[in-house]
Amino acid sequence: MTAPYQEPIADYLSATTQRPVDDGLNGAGAEVAGPPTGCRVRSEDLHVYYGPVHALKGVTMAIPDRDITALIGPSGCGKSTFLRCFNRMNDVIPDVRVEGRALLGETDINGPRIDVVALRKRVGMVFQQPNPFPMSIYDNVAYGPRIHGIRRRSRLNEIVEVSLRRAALWEEVKDKLRKSAFDLSGGQQQRLCIARTLAVKPEVILMDEPCSALDPQSTFRIEDLMGELKESYTVIIVTHNMQQAARVSSMTGFFLMGELVEFDATRKVFQSPADERTEKYVSGRFG
Amino acid sequence: MSEPSIGPQVGAPPATDIQGNARGRGWIKELGFEAIALATVCAALLMLGVLLVDIVLDGWPRLGMDFLKSLPSRKAEQAGIWPAFVGSLYLMVITACVSFPLGVAAAIYLEEYAPRGWLSRFIELNISNLAGVPSIVYGLLGLAVFVRAFQLERSLIAGGLTLSLLVLPVVIMSSREALRAVPPYVRDASLALGATKWQTVRRQVLPLSLPGIMTGTILALSRAIGETAPIVMIGAFGYISTVPTGLKSPFTALPIQIYNWVSRPHRAADTGITFQTNAAAGILVLLAMLLTLNAVAIWLRNRAQRRLK
Ligand SMILES: Nc1ncnc2c1ncn2[C@@H]1O[C@H](COP(=O)(O)OP(=O)(O)OP(=O)(O)O)[C@@H](O)[C@H]1O
Ligand SMILES: [Mg+2]
Numbered sequence: 060m061t062a063p064y065q066e067p068i069a070d071y072l073s074a075t076t077q078r079p080v081d082d083g084l085n086g087a088g089a090e091v092a093g094p095p096t097g098c099r100v101r102s103e104d105l106h107v108y109y110g111p112v113h114a115l116k117g118v119t120m121a122i123p124d125r126d127i128t129a130l131i132g133p134s135g136c137g138k139s140t141f142l143r144c145f146n147r148m149n150d151v152i153p154d155v156r157v158e159g160r161a162l163l164g165e166t167d168i169n170g171p172r173i174d175v176v177a178l179r180k181r182v183g184m185v186f187q188q189p190n191p192f193p194m195s196i197y198d199n200v201a202y203g204p205r206i207h208g209i210r211r212r213s214r215l216n217e218i219v220e221v222s223l224r225r226a227a228l229w230e231e232v233k234d235k236l237r238k239s240a241f242d243l244s245g246g247q248q249q250r251l252c253i254a255r256t257l258a259v260k261p262e263v264i265l266m267d268e269p270c271s272a273l274d275p276q277s278t279f280r281i282e283d284l285m286g287e288l289k290e291s292y293t294v295i296i297v298t299h300n301m302q303q304a305a306r307v308s309s310m311t312g313f314f315l316m317g318e319l320v321e322f323d324a325t326r327k328v329f330q331s332p333a334d335e336r337t338e339k340y341v342s343g344r345f346g
Numbered sequence: 347m348s349e350p351s352i353g354p355q356v357g358a359p360p361a362t363d364i365q366g367n368a369r370g371r372g373w374i375k376e377l378g379f380e381a382i383a384l385a386t387v388c389a390a391l392l393m394l395g396v397l398l399v400d401i402v403l404d405g406w407p408r409l410g411m412d413f414l415k416s417l418p419s420r421k422a423e424q425a426g427i428w429p430a431f432v433g434s435l436y437l438m439v440i441t442a443c444v445s446f447p448l449g450v451a452a453a454i455y456l457e458e459y460a461p462r463g464w465l466s467r468f469i470e471l472n473i474s475n476l477a478g479v480p481s482i483v484y485g486l487l488g489l490a491v492f493v494r495a496f497q498l499e500r501s502l503i504a505g506g507l508t509l510s511l512l513v514l515p516v517v518i519m520s521s522r523e524a525l526r527a528v529p530p531y532v533r534d535a536s537l538a539l540g541a542t543k544w545q546t547v548r549r550q551v552l553p554l555s556l557p558g559i560m561t562g563t564i565l566a567l568s569r570a571i572g573e574t575a576p577i578v579m580i581g582a583f584g585y586i587s588t589v590p591t592g593l594k595s596p597f598t599a600l601p602i603q604i605y606n607w608v609s610r611p612h613r614a615a616d617t618g619i620t621f622q623t624n625a626a627a628g629i630l631v632l633l634a635m636l637l638t639l640n641a642v643a644i645w646l647r648n649r650a651q652r653r654l655k
Contacts, residue, residue, distance in 0.1 A: 146538060148534065148537065148538060151533075151534070151537065153461075153462055176540045176541070176542055177540070178540075179537065179538055179539065179540035180539075180540035183538070183539070184538040186531065186534065186535065186538075188531065190531040190532070190534070190535045191535075192532060192535065192536070192550060193532070193554060202536070202539065202541075202549070203539040203540065203541075206536075206539070206540065206541045206542075206545045206549065207540065252535070255535075255539065256538075256539070259539055259540055
């Protein structure tokens with residue numbers, strides 16, 4: 060009755076790699092100069108205050124595109140705060156103040172005319188606790204596309220399948236899509252949350268300690284998955300697990316008390332850090 | 347407990363120590379307290395039981411389609427409860443239709459949208475105060491506003507609106523409670539996917555809290571249908587021989603009908619049916635309505651608990 064589905068799956072998957080130059084987030088429209096090649100996600104002298112607490116103290120960082128960047132540092136040093144700047148999830152917290160710039164392309168994420176909804180579509184987030192909605196597996200994945208206006212059954216089916224495949228979960232759940240998401244194991248739930256994020260076609264995926272609630276087996280599966288995701292997405296992962304940072308990431312940033320102490324190639328950070336505080340932390344004599 | 351030991355008592359002292367404590371004064375106190383608590387519970391249950399048995403004995407034989415579907419009458423054996431029953435049903439529906447959307451909307455605003463500050467704390471305080479205001483005060487308010495100012499006269503709609511005012515604070519408070527019970531991660535996850543606040547409320551928060559909201563609303567309603575004072579205040583009729591046909595009809599309600607019958611003089615007809623018998627049967631009808639409402643509320647609550655793990 061309606062026109063056949065036109066966008067082939069391959070296109071859907073590669074959508075992130077062929078993103079048009081205009082971000083479409085900004086009412087003002089056209090971009091000015093091109094971003095430094097390969098780093099669309101950047102922060103420039105970024106400060107965050109929670110009321111009187113100065114949680115992030117002037118962080119400048121350029122996150123390489125389509126790669127995995129790890130953020131490490133002791134508890135309370137501002138990693139989550141930094142992450143949440145990029146999808147404006149800090150907005151939810153009362154009394155929060157952000158200064159400096161967080162950029163996606165050339166668009167200032169904290170700019171006054173930013174469409175936060177469009178931004179969050181582009182910058183997905185996976186939380187520490189697997190947090191599927193109390194709905195069926197299918198509805199969890201279809202939730203994002205639905206709120207963004209996709210109604211057609213066949214289209215939704217397709218997105219759900221593609222997203223679940225990408226999250227390496229399809230084979231395990233394809234026969235029970237209508238079952239509650241709570242029937243899945245913790246690791247499966249976390250992969251479901253990743254699938255849910257992929258379903259809105261993000262460009263950047265923020266992961267805040269995505270494996271800290273999981274067993275080693277599930278952790279490895281997610282790490283494998285991240286290795287595949289970095290082909291198409293820019294991934295930023297916060298982790299307390301040093302080995303994990305070393306295993307999955309190309310770049311690592313070390314945070315301490317709201318400052319970015321060191322940001323360099325992962326191998327460099329772990330084997331010959333420039334700052335002695337980093338050295339202390341990665342060798343486990345600190346924090 | 348143990349058999350009496352004969353030989354040297356090696357492990358005995360600690361054992362007796364423990365037993366001594368268990369059998370000592372503390373134990374007696376404990377038992378005493380338990381007994382008192384049990385006695386009070388029994389006394390309360392007993393009174394309730396006596397009351398119920400008395401009413402059932404009086405009213406049960408009178409119950410039947412006849413009693414339910416008849417109009418009130420000067421003769422006790424012909425009198426029925428139909429107008430009051432219908433009136434109470436109407437009142438309940440009007441009250442539900444007014445207080446549910448208003449109360450839920452207010453709760454959503456206060457819980458999800460309103461900035462946390464002195465204003466929202468002030469509103470919150472006042473809502474809980476309103477919930478404690480005696481119902482007759484709402485009756486006065488209804489009389490002044492709906493009956494007089496809005497010129498709704500002594501009508502069903504005036505009664506329903508007055509009862510809505512009465513239950514609104516309770517509906518708001520229990521709805522807020524239900525909204526607050528939705529875990530924050532649900533909101534975070536939805537917002538992080540690019541949902542707007544309203545989409546998050548509509549598609550996640552509201553469906554999850556709906557059973558809780560309904561439970562609160564139903565319990566509030568069951569309070570409303572037992573209320574007499576406010577609708578007497580706005581002038582529900584004690585005696586009425588027609589079933590209400592529309593929102594502007596005069597009306598009466600079960601509690602008023604019951605009160606009316608109880609205050610009639612004892613004068614047994616040949617059948618042995620007095621107005622007191624009718625009152626007892628009326629009370630049974632009212633109780634049945636209340637129990638039905640509460641059962642629905644409990645059922646909804648259990649279903650909600652299963653859904654949220
Ligand atoms: N909602 C909030 N309100 C007030 N202060 C906050 C809030 N969230 C974080 N903070 C403060 O900001 C600082 C950084 O917190 P953040 O959560 O970013 O740390 P983190 O590096 O992610 O820690 P962890 O490793 O424990 O998750 C901390 O000092 C914390 O107390
Ligand atoms: Mg954190």
